[in-house]
Amino acid sequence: MRIGELADRAGVSVRALRYYEEQGLLYSERSSSGQRHYPEPAVERVQLIQLLYSAGLSSRTIAELLPCVDAKVSTPESRARLAAERERIDGQITELIRARDRLDAVIAFSGTPASGCTYQEVEDYADALASAGSGHREGSR
Amino acid sequence: MRIGELADRAGVSVRALRYYEEQGLLYSERSSSGQRHYPEPAVERVQLIQLLYSAGLSSRTIAELLPCVDAKVSTPESRARLAAERERIDGQITELIRARDRLDAVIAFSGTPASGCTYQEVEDYADALASAGSGHREGSR
DNA sequence: CTAAAACCTGACGTTGACGTCAGAGGCAAG
DNA sequence: CTTGCCTCTGACGTCAACGTCAGGTTTTAG
Numbered sequence: 017m018r019i020g021e022l023a024d025r026a027g028v029s030v031r032a033l034r035y036y037e038e039q040g041l042l043y044s045e046r047s048s049s050g051q052r053h054y055p056e057p058a059v060e061r062v063q064l065i066q067l068l069y070s071a072g073l074s075s076r077t078i079a080e081l082l083p084c085v086d087a088k089v090s091t092p093e094s095r096a097r098l099a100a101e102r103e104r105i106d107g108q109i110t111e112l113i114r115a116r117d118r119l120d121a122v123i124a125f126s127g128t129p130a131s132g133c134t135y136q137e138v139e140d141y142a143d144a145l146a147s148a149g150s151g152h153r154e155g156s157r
Numbered sequence: 158m159r160i161g162e163l164a165d166r167a168g169v170s171v172r173a174l175r176y177y178e179e180q181g182l183l184y185s186e187r188s189s190s191g192q193r194h195y196p197e198p199a200v201e202r203v204q205l206i207q208l209l210y211s212a213g214l215s216s217r218t219i220a221e222l223l224p225c226v227d228a229k230v231s232t233p234e235s236r237a238r239l240a241a242e243r244e245r246i247d248g249q250i251t252e253l254i255r256a257r258d259r260l261d262a263v264i265a266f267s268g269t270p271a272s273g274c275t276y277q278e279v280e281d282y283a284d285a286l287a288s289a290g291s292g293h294r295e296g297s298r
Numbered sequence: 299c300t301a302a303a304a305c306c307t308g309a310c311g312t313t314g315a316c317g318t319c320a321g322a323g324g325c326a327a328g
Numbered sequence: 329c330t331t332g333c334c335t336c337t338g339a340c341g342t343c344a345a346c347g348t349c350a351g352g353t354t355t356t357a358g
Contacts, residue, residue, distance in 0.1 A: 159304080159305075160304090160305070161303095161304060161305080171304095171305085175306095175307095190305090190306090191305085191306060191307090192304090192305060192306075193305085193306090
């Protein structure tokens with residue numbers, strides 16, 4: 017298939033595909049006139065790339081890790097790299113859960129008026145803001 | 158405390174703190190000579206900002222949500238906004254877990270030679286690459 | 299008192315993953 | 329043939345969260 021169809025089916029832009037190739041993440045055969053052609057599994061491939069991007073990997077990192085997936089070439093370094101990225105993602109998940117819980121607490125509070133607040137320091141800061149006194153925009157309360 | 162101490166204690170740069178203030182995320186009192194001064198709870202405040210940044214929120218979004226935390230001002234829109242961001246983070250967690258599982262599969266494979274592979278499409282792509290055959294340029298980086 | 303360290307306000311530089319535009323070819327249909 | 333869509337290669341634009349530098353003031357240590 018040509019680049020437009022791949023872009024549609026994988027849900028990315030044509031520009032992105034050319035960028036992936038430039039970064040060494042995607043390979044394409046060329047017709048005699050220079051047009052890119054892709055095999056079916058390239059769709060999944062692009063989706064994998066997207067997944068890794070969304071997990072916060074840089075194109076350089078992805079380029080380093082994809083050979084492990086493609087050719088099953090696993091050197092000690094690449095395995096260490098895989099493990100490191102896995103750990104990074106794990107840490108990121110933990111952080112996201114913390115952030116989510118934090119937002120949940122705020123949501124719970126903003127839903128139930130006059131309930132006990134678990135986050136005293138927040139009120140501290142709000143109070144500090146209030147006692148800052150003059151010449152600044154005031155909140156309620 | 159002054160900006161340098163806050164930066165140290167919160168683990169961010171001085172430049173970042175000035176940027177946060179510029180974006181309306183952080184407030185500071187000024188001494189007569191114009192130097193910024195912060196109360197104790199600003200440390201926690203900055204850490205909260207960092208947490209939200211790391212969760213992928215933009216400074217604009219954080220600026221919109223922080224009043225909910227500070228002054229407990231919760232309009233219907235702000236509550237919707239909170240819920241929306243919560244859901245976004247939740248989705249991001251799901252995606253990260255998928256990415257992590259995917260990496261785990263690769264790790265498991267690269268660790269155990271000649272094991273069954275769950276990701277057939279990957280091999281498909283590798284095969285397609287291989288059958289692409291001859292003129293395969295390598296290493297343009 | 300003096301020198302170093304910290305702080306101030308601009309303002310330009312950086313990085314990554316593309317968006318977008320320009321100008322020039324290719325390709326199936328009528 | 330030619331119309332219209334797709335594709336090509338550069339190459340510059342963008343945006344966010346700061347980094348960094350310049351040039352000047354303030355605070356602190358000795």
